[in-house]
Amino acid sequence: MMGGGYHFMKFEGHFLNGTTPTGYAMHLGRNENLVVCDLPQSFVLDGQGGTFTLRFNLNEVFRSPNTYDLPSGSYSMGSAALMGLLRDNCADAFTIEHDPS
Amino acid sequence: MNRLLYAAFCLSLVLWTGCRRDAMDDQAPCGQAAEPIAFGAPSHFPQVTVPSGNPQSAEGIELGRRLYYDTLLSRNGPFQSFACATCHDQSRSFTVPTAGTNVLPHVNLAWSTNFLWNGKVAGTLEDVMRFEVGEFFQVDVDVLRQHPQYPDLFRKAFGTCEIEREHVAIALAQWFRRLTSANSKFDRYIRGEEMLTLSEQHGAMVFFTEIGDCFHCHAQPLMTDNGFHNIGLSATFSGFNTGRYAVTGNPMHMGAFKTPTLRNVALTAPYMHDGRFQTLEEVVEFYAGGVQHSASLDPIMTKPGTGLTLGLTPQQKADLVAFLHTLTDEQFVSDPALSSPF
Numbered sequence: 186m187m188g189g190g191y192h193f194m195k196f197e198g199h200f201l202n203g204t205t206p207t208g209y210a211m212h213l214g215r216n217e218n219l220v221v222c223d224l225p226q227s228f229v230l231d232g233q234g235g236t237f238t239l240r241f242n243l244n245e246v247f248r249s250p251n252t253y254d255l256p257s258g259s260y261s262m263g264s265a266a267l268m269g270l271l272r273d274n275c276a277d278a279f280t281i282e283h284d285p286s
Numbered sequence: 287m288n289r290l291l292y293a294a295f296c297l298s299l300v301l302w303t304g305c306r307r308d309a310m311d312d313q314a315p316c317g318q319a320a321e322p323i324a325f326g327a328p329s330h331f332p333q334v335t336v337p338s339g340n341p342q343s344a345e346g347i348e349l350g351r352r353l354y355y356d357t358l359l360s361r362n363g364p365f366q367s368f369a370c371a372t373c374h375d376q377s378r379s380f381t382v383p384t385a386g387t388n389v390l391p392h393v394n395l396a397w398s399t400n401f402l403w404n405g406k407v408a409g410t411l412e413d414v415m416r417f418e419v420g421e422f423f424q425v426d427v428d429v430l431r432q433h434p435q436y437p438d439l440f441r442k443a444f445g446t447c448e449i450e451r452e453h454v455a456i457a458l459a460q461w462f463r464r465l466t467s468a469n470s471k472f473d474r475y476i477r478g479e480e481m482l483t484l485s486e487q488h489g490a491m492v493f494f495t496e497i498g499d500c501f502h503c504h505a506q507p508l509m510t511d512n513g514f515h516n517i518g519l520s521a522t523f524s525g526f527n528t529g530r531y532a533v534t535g536n537p538m539h540m541g542a543f544k545t546p547t548l549r550n551v552a553l554t555a556p557y558m559h560d561g562r563f564q565t566l567e568e569v570v571e572f573y574a575g576g577v578q579h580s581a582s583l584d585p586i587m588t589k590p591g592t593g594l595t596l597g598l599t600p601q602q603k604a605d606l607v608a609f610l611h612t613l614t615d616e617q618f619v620s621d622p623a624l625s626s627p628f
Contacts, residue, residue, distance in 0.1 A: 197585045199538060208585030212502075260590050263496040 190214055194275065196246070202256050209259035211246075211271060218272040228283040235285040245278035246271065314441035320345035325396070328468035330476060330507050334396050337410055340456045342463060345443040348627075350461025353454060355626040358433065363424035370418075370458075371626065377619050379550035380465060387526060388561040390546060391554050393618070396463040398512050403543045403559045404530050405514060411462050415455035425454055467549050467618040468507070475612070476507075482612060489609025492602050498573070499596070500548075500606075502586050509548040509613060515584040516541035518577035518594065519558060529559070531582075540582040552611045553619065566607045574598045 194213040199206050213220070230237060247253040251270045261267040322341035327334050336342060353359055354370045373389050374380040380392035390403065401407045401414040419425045430436040430449050440449045443457060472490075474480035482490065492498035505511045514530040516539075523531070523541045530539035543559045557563040563572060577587055577594040587594065598606070618624070 199581070199585065206581040208583060208588040210585035210588070257590075259585070260588065262499075262589075 193218065193220060194271065196243075200255055200259075207256070207259060209255055211258070211261045211267075213261065213268055213271045213275070215268065218268045220272055220275045222276055222279045224279065224281050226281055226283060228281065229285075235283070237284075238282040240280045240282070242278050242280065246274050249274060249277065314438060314445070316441060316447035317445045319343070319445040320443050325463060327396075328466065328473075328507075330473070331394075331466075331468060332397060332508075334463070336463065337412055340412055340459060342460050343443060345439070346457050346460040347464050349439045349443045350457040350459070351464070351624075352439070352627050353458055354461055355628055358429050358436075359419075359425055359454075360423050361429045362426040365423060368423075376621075376624055377553070379467070379553045379615075379619055381554050383556055384561060386560065388556060388559055390544075391550065392462060392465050393467045393547060393549055394465070394508055396466065397508050400512060400514075400544065403526075404533050405544055406533055411459040412456055415458040415462070416452070418458065419451050419455045425451055427451055427454065430454070465624065467615040469617045470549065470615040471612040472609075473507075473615070483608070485605045485608040486612050487609075488602070489605035489607070490612075492598065492606045493609055496589070497596070497602070498598065498606055499586060499589070500573075503545045503584075504548045509551075510545045512545065514539065514542040514544055515586070516543075516580065516582045517573075518579065518583050518587050519562070519572075521578040521580050523580075526560070538582050541580060542582065542584070548610065549613050550615055550619065552614050566610055567603070570598070570603045570606055574603060 192212050192214050194211070196211040197209065199208050201207070228237065247255070251274055253270055253274060258264075258267050258270070261271060320343035322343055325334055325336050325342050340346075354374075357367050357369045357372075359370065360366055360368045370392075371380075373382050373384070374392050375382050378391070381389045387403070395401070395411060395414075399408060399410070401417075407414045407417045427449050430440075437447075437449065440446050440453055440457075444453050446453055471480060471482070471486075475482050493500045493504075495501075503511050503513065503515055503517075516529070520527055520541060523529070526532075528540055530542040530544075531537065533539075546554075551557075552566065555564055555566075557566070557569050563569045574596045577583075579594060
């Protein structure tokens with residue numbers, strides 16, 4: 186159980202499970218589920234201009250390295266197994282673009 | 287003789303002018319607003335950004351307080367003889383029991399950016415007070431301009447010599463920031479000043495875990511996420527029950543209402559947007575087994591395998607109610623500084 190602590194991710198909405206509108210509430214919390222990301226580019230923020238774009242690809246949450254089954258995983262709170270899948274899948278979801286000009 | 291009369295007239299004019307100047311000296315000068323004071327959020331609350339154009343001041347807060355309790359605010363408007371306080375009683379955490387549309391309490395709204403059950407008004411406290419002063423009360427500022435005391439109170443607060451609705455709105459906004467509640471038994475427990483009973487602690491466990499799953503929407507420390515949720519009160523919707531949908535037109539917002547704060551919830555019966563539940567026990571029974579499915583039901587309410595029930599035992603329900611009682615801030619609901627100045 187998360188017990189109302191800090192949420193690293195809170196992703197909620199509805200999807201069609203067949204023809205049935207179904208809610209999903211995917212929350213990621215607890216220290217053991219902290220997502221560590223390796224960003225594939227070095228950058229310097231010196232306050233002198235330029236553009237830094239941080240993107241999060243939601244598709245990655247569902248496909249790698251684990252295939253995430255939404256109908257059976259629509260409610261992650263309280264499930265160490267489901268939050269583990271989300272943690273691992275989120276690791277490569279971030280990408281950056283840095284244009285120093 | 288004519289010279290004597292002329293001299294007497296001049297003397298009386300000088301004396302009258304002098305007396306008039308003395309009287310003016312007692313009044314606040316135009317253009318000089320009151321000294322700003324810090325807002326001072328409770329230490330375990332999020333920080334609040336007070337709009338730079340309306341800093342808090344003792345004079346502004348006191349003016350807002352007076353306006354809040356004064357039926358003059360409604361004179362010549364659609365709610366004749368009403369003051370804000372008519373529907374917002376301090377002893378009930380600034381709400382009153384009503385049939386139909388339930389009255390939301392005025393507590394900790396400094397941390398809110400959307401207002402009313404369906405979020406019809408969004409923005410700052412100044413924005414919602416502009417709505418209340420303009421669209422709701424339709425305040426007749428001439429009533430305030432001709433009042434023996436208000437012109438000087440507005441001068442002292444804002445340095446204005448011409449009262450406008452905007453001044454009424456921003457004075458009320460300052461007063462609403464003053465309506466901060468942060469000294470319940472649970473607050474004192476968080477601060478390490480007081481213990482909860484065993485039943486209250488068990489209730490907190492139900493509240494702050496997925497057992498009861500209350501905390502996702504009624505998050506600490508405000509005991510609201512200031513969001514909108516369809517919690518399954520109905521399976522079909524019409525009229526006021528459409529909730530947030532009436533504002534956004536988004537079908538997924540059908541039946542969603544603003545999460546009310548649970549601070550002082552033991553004092554704010556009845557419950558839900560339409561006041562359908564009279565007691566906290568009834569509310570807990572609803573969450574435990576009365577949730578109804580619809581396409582827009584909030585995902586938080588759809589824990590798989592439970593059939594929309596929580597499976598709480600009678601003891602857990604009683605503990606949860608005991609915990610909810612720890613959210614009562616007796617100081618807030620009895621503070622003379624927040625009571626009527628009349």
